[in-house]
Amino acid sequence: MTGSAATARVPQLVVHRDAPLMAQAAAARLITRVVDAQAARGAASVVLTGGRNGTALLAALAGSPARDAVDWSRLDLWWGDERFLPAGDPGRNDTQARAALLDRVGPDPARVHPMPAPGGGPWGDDADAAAGAYAAELAAACASEEHGPVPTFDVLLLGVGPDAHVASLFPEHPGVRERQRTVVGVHGSPKPPPTRISLTLPAVRAAREVWLLAAGADKAKAVALALSGAGELQAPAAGAYGRRRTLWLLDRPAATHLPPQLYPPATA
Numbered sequence: 001m002t003g004s005a006a007t008a009r010v011p012q013l014v015v016h017r018d019a020p021l022m023a024q025a026a027a028a029r030l031i032t033r034v035v036d037a038q039a040a041r042g043a044a045s046v047v048l049t050g051g052r053n054g055t056a057l058l059a060a061l062a063g064s065p066a067r068d069a070v071d072w073s074r075l076d077l078w079w080g081d082e083r084f085l086p087a088g089d090p091g092r093n094d095t096q097a098r099a100a101l102l103d104r105v106g107p108d109p110a111r112v113h114p115m116p117a118p119g120g121g122p123w124g125d126d127a128d129a130a131a132g133a134y135a136a137e138l139a140a141a142c143a144s145e146e147h148g149p150v151p152t153f154d155v156l157l158l159g160v161g162p163d164a165h166v167a168s169l170f171p172e173h174p175g176v177r178e179r180q181r182t183v184v185g186v187h188g189s190p191k192p193p194p195t196r197i198s199l200t201l202p203a204v205r206a207a208r209e210v211w212l213l214a215a216g217a218d219k220a221k222a223v224a225l226a227l228s229g230a231g232e233l234q235a236p237a238a239g240a241y242g243r244r245r246t247l248w249l250l251d252r253p254a255a256t257h258l259p260p261q262l263y264p265p266a267t268a
């Protein structure tokens with residue numbers, strides 16, 4: 001591993017006063033990052049997450065006057081995981097993202113890549129086959145200069161669950177052990193619904209920047225566990241890092257169990 005790759009794995013922490021401020025600040029940060037990527041490379045790519053914090057970020061972005069700085073027609077949107085529910089189901093992560101943001105900013109539909117829904121293609125109701133179809137879509141989107149099998153996403157967002165899960169990779173579940181495939185079907189998820197689709201940790205680690213979001217006292221133990229040296233089987237969030245940067249965006253309640261040496265001294 002190169003020195004810069006090792007540095008990128010070291011988590012950077014930002015602790016905000018509360019969850020609403022965290023969502024606003026993360027939205028502002030994401031706008032800047034996307035605008036910079038579009039200026040540098042012509043287009044940007046972001047992987048969205050479901051969950052409370054990810055959806056709050058998207059709602060804050062939709063309400064930001066700076067949202068029009070983004071060229072929404074030059075943004076590729078992917079998902080880190082999905083609940084394997086019918087298209088349009090309110091429990092799906094993409095349905096929630098559309099309601100919070102996408103329906104208000106009009107991205108290029110050809111650049112919006114929702115994960116498959118049951119009955120929506122040749123995979124039928126088979127979540128494993130649907131995961132394979134999404135892996136193929138990701139591979140097809142890799143630019144020639146990339147090594148694949150997934151694009152080098154500019155920013156990959158992950159909500160951290162109270163059990164330290166990220167995407168739909170749950171502690172000690174088969175998905176978190178996957179090293180070959182980029183997308184897996186998840187069966188028997190401890191959090192409903194039981195059937196899901198998820199990027200794997202190797203796919204997550206292809207991103208330039210991985211941002212982990214955790215707000216609320218119910219996340220405090222998970223945050224402390226993941227940032228205190230736990231293994232990724234026990235705390236999948238510990239295995240989520242980017243090629244260039246790994247950023248943890250927290251609110252104060254979520255940071256309360258952090259060891260003092262990790263808690264940044266000057267936070268707002």
Ligand SMILES: O=C1O[C@H](COP(=O)(O)O)[C@@H](O)[C@H](O)[C@H]1O
Pocket residue numbers: 049050051052053054081082083093158159160161162166167168191
């Ligand atoms: O089910 C899921 O949960 C996690 C975390 O959600 P939260 O509401 O506890 O913040 C989320 O990141 C994931 O995308 C989603 O499918």
